Amino acid sequence: MNYWHSLAGRLFRLVFGGYLVLAIVVTAVQLILEYATIRQQIHEDLDSLGQSFNGGVANAMWELDVPLMKTMAHGIAQSSIVTGVKIASAEGEILATEGDIPSTNENLALGFLAPFQFNATPLKRKTPTGLRKLGELTIYADRSVALNRVKYSFFVILINSLIKTTGLWLIFYLVINKGLSRPLAKLTEVVTQFELIAGAKETISIDYPYQDELGRLMASMRTMQERLRRAHEALEHSNRNLEKTVAERTQHLSEAYEFNEKILLSSPVAMGVYRSDGQCVMANQAYAELVGGTLDALLAHNFNDHLAWKDSGLFDACREALAQRVPQRIVIDLLTSFDKMVSLDCQLLPTVIGGNAHLLIQFFDLTERKRLEEELRHFAFHDPLTLLPNRRLLVEKIQHALRSGKRRASHVALLFIDLNRFKELNDTHGHESGDRLLVEVAKRLTNAVRDADTVARLGGDEFIVLLEDLGPDHELAYHYAGSVLQKIRQTFDAEIRLGRGVFHRCSASIGIQIARGDETDAETLIRQADAMMYEEKKRRRSAD
Structure with a gap:
């Protein structure tokens, strides 16, 4: 294993890295303090220069001797810490300059990182009227002055830190490598052989002469070897039993699955x-x-x-x-x-x-x-002989037609049909002929009306035809119902064959009742149509 990826290597990197960071921080703090001290000294020197030349510059300004002021500015600029000199009148007029003078747009604050330091000394002179301000002497020092002074200190601190760091690196390396890395490498070598220890008959020798933490750990490892061997033997025994049990259960499950599959398929x-x-x-x-x-x-x-x-x-x-x-x-x-x-x-x-x-x-x-449920439902609402709607379904259809007529202000018509001489037919030719007649009448009535209309059998020889949506005009509705009645009579005129040698020409008494949805109900309408049918039957008997 690579040393730097080992536990000792990581510990060394952690300890030495922490020390290195601490050394860098301490060095940086020392340099900052040294820089601050030098800036303060430069500020005091600038103030001292300003005070020293105050009198001479003030006299030259009083005499308005500009060449003298320029000469004095040049002299002040010869100082090693001065990078620029400016002499200005009280009105702001610059009378003399020397060296590097910052522009008015540059930041001249006295902050720690300001690019310039400066000292402004007021120029004053006593007059009979009192102390009078003539102007201002400003002396500048660039940041490079302070940096040049701090360079020496920086090199001294850097060399001192490098010597300490190198010595400590060697000490850390030797101590960690000898006291920790080598014993751990020995322990790792033993641990990597534990897989072989489990199946071995003899334990692997672990020699460590010291009774420290690693020594106690080595002793525990020897005890662990013996426990591991016994646990391995017990595990092998359990595995053999488990494999036998699994094989038995697998066989049982396979048989059960085959049995269930046979049940499903059959x-x-x-x-x-x-x-x-x-x-x-x-x-x-x-x-x-x-x-x-x-x-x-x-x-x-x-x-x-x-x-x-x-x-x-x-x-x-x-x-x-x-x-x-x-x-x-x-x-x-x-x-x-x-x-x-x-x-x-x-x-x-x-x-x-x-x-x-x-x-x-x-x-x-x-x-x-x-299908049977549908048939039962159909038989509950239909006549089993003619397959026409029965009275129950007819009442529902009439009620629906009346509700629809009420919404649309439309009329409905009910034709109550009673077959004439039906009992005589049954008595003469038997009920089978009567049933054939009823079936044929149902077919002819169904063919005589629209698909939207309803033909129903009430029972016996009584049928009802429901005509829906005949419009709002009562006379037109009655006229249409009358035309349907005539059509029905025409269909009845055709002779009906009821069996071998049995022919019958059918006739019927038909009553018509016209209504709107808001005028009546289903049962009333049926009774009214029934009454109209009996009136028709009476007229026929009277005519006969």
């Missing part, structure tokens, strides 16, 4: 097993017969690609059962992939096979039961 209940990605992996013959397909086609089926599963809600139920691992149940009408329409009660049972999530779906065929 079950009369349609079943399929799907992976979590929607692919069918197992299906029985009952499933294939239910959907009208083959086993091979089912095994190629993926419910993610079946639009009918999504439209019926079965797809969402499958995804929810797989996601929540909770059984689901859904009753659906489904068009299978093989174009067979079925009604199904689907039981969705999430399970795990081979460590992966699967879904067992049981399909119970409700198609025949639903």
Whole structure:
């Protein structure tokens, strides 16, 4: 292992790095303090120069001797700390300059990092009227003056730090390498052989002469070797027993899986097993017969690609059962992939096979039961002989027509039809001929009206025709109902063959009742039409 990547190397880098950072910080602080001290000394020197030349410059300014002022400025500028001199009158007029004078736009603040230091000494002279200010003497010192003075101190501090750092580096390296790195390397060598120790009959010798922390650790390692060997022997024994148990359980599970697969494949209940990605992996013959397909086609089926599963809600139920691992149940009408329409009660049972999530779906065929329910529902509302709506369904249709007529201000008409001499037909030719007559009358009435109108059988030889949406005009509605009545009579004029040698020409008494939705109700309308039919029957008897 690379020394610098070892524990000793990291410890050395940590300790020496900390010391190096500390040395740099201390050196920086020393240099800053030295720089601040030198700036203060320069400021005091500038102030001393200003005071020294104050009198002479003030006299030259009083005499307005500009050449003398320039000479004195030149002399002041010869000082080693002075980089510029400026003599200005009280009105701000510059009378003499020498050296590097900062522009008025430069920052001349006395901050620690200011590019210039300066000292402004007021020039004053006593007059009979008192002390008078003549102008100002300003002496400048550039930052480079302070930096030049601090260079020597910087080199002294740097050499001192390098000597200390080098000495400490050698001490740290020798102490850590001998006292820590070598013992740890020996310990690491032993630890890396522990895998061999577990299966070995003899322990590996660990020699360390000192009774320090590492010595106690070495002694613990010797004890650990013996415990490790005993634990390894116990572990091998447990592994052998575990392998035997696992083999037995695997055999049992394999047998159970085969048994369950046989049950599924031979079950009369349609079943399929799907992976979590929607692919069918197992299906029985009952499933294939239910959907009208083959086993091979089912095994190629993926419910993610079946639009009918999504439209019926079965797809969402499958995804929810797989996601929540909770059984689901859904009753659906489904068009299978093989174009067979079925009604199904689907039981969705999430399970795990081979460590992966699967879904067992049981399909119970409700198609025949639903068909029977539809037939029963149809028989409850239709006449079993003529298959026309019965009185119950007729009342509902009349009520719906009246509500619609109320909204549209439209009329409806009810034609109450009673067949004449129907009892005589039954008595003469038997009930079978009577039934044939009723069926034929139902067909002719249905053909005589619009698809939107209703033909119903009340019972016996009584029929009702409901005409809807005849408009708001009562006379027009009555006229249309009358035209339908005439059409019905015309259809009855045709002779009806009821059996071998049995022919019958049908006639009927028909009553018409016109109403709007806000004028009556279904039962009242039927009674009124019935009354109109009896009036018609009376007129016919009187005429006969």
